[in-house]
């Protein structure tokens with residue numbers, strides 16, 4: 001992690017309201033490059049809203065969200081989409097997979113926005129990632145996968161283009177304890193200097209993160225830095 005380096009993310013005075021009610025009120029947030037941050041807190045506390053603001057999916061009513069030198073809160077929609085495509089891997093709570101495609105086809109989808117046909121090396125990388133995450137790559141249509149396999153497919157897809165930022169919303173929510181441990185270890189092993197912000201309630205994920213930010217009623221109520229736990233299984237390199 002870039003200890004002492006300038007933050008890769010600087011948020012200031014971020015506010016989001018829905019129907020006149022303030023959902024998020026974050027005066028300041030800085031994240032160091034390569035850090036592993038868990039965003040936790042009770043249901044409805046604003047975690048997904050903050051993640052979407054950090055991803056540029058949701059424009060805050062107020063404030064700045066500066067990644068590197070780009071204030072994504074000021075970008076037009078198309079520029080924001082382009083910035084996200086170039087920089088961010090996203091794991092959504094509801095996965096956003098296409099059921100009628102194979103898992104490997106879902107994982108290679110991000111590549112189809114930039115390439116007419118998926119380059120063979122990205123196809124191989126997709127298969128390698130699915131293998132690392134224990135998903136049968138071509139065997140079935142995605143709709144036949146279990147919820148846990150779908151979740152792991154969504155994580156593999158977020159990693160395909162080796163984004164510098166990974167934002168994940170409850171990436172272990174559908175997994176049993178062993179799978180959650182394995183997926184967390186694989187995810188973290190695959191981070192080569194990536195900055196990760198993970199919304200989670202899962203102690204298995206939290207113990208592997210260096211920083212735990214807790215939200216309540218849309219505000220940061222605690223922000224703790226500590227030594228993360230070591231992986232429980234041998235780290236696999238995708």
Ligand SMILES: Nc1ncnc2c1ncn2[C@@H]1O[C@H](COP(=O)(O)OP(=O)(O)OP(=O)(O)O)[C@@H](O)[C@H]1O
Nearest residue numbers: 018019023041042043044045046047048049050199
């Ligand atoms: N589009 C919207 N319109 C109105 N209210 C919304 C909207 N999106 C979120 N909210 C409200 O904002 C609050 C925060 O929601 P958010 O999904 O960010 O919480 P969360 O901490 O991620 O919750 P969970 O752990 O249950 O996923 C909730 O009260 C939710 O109902």
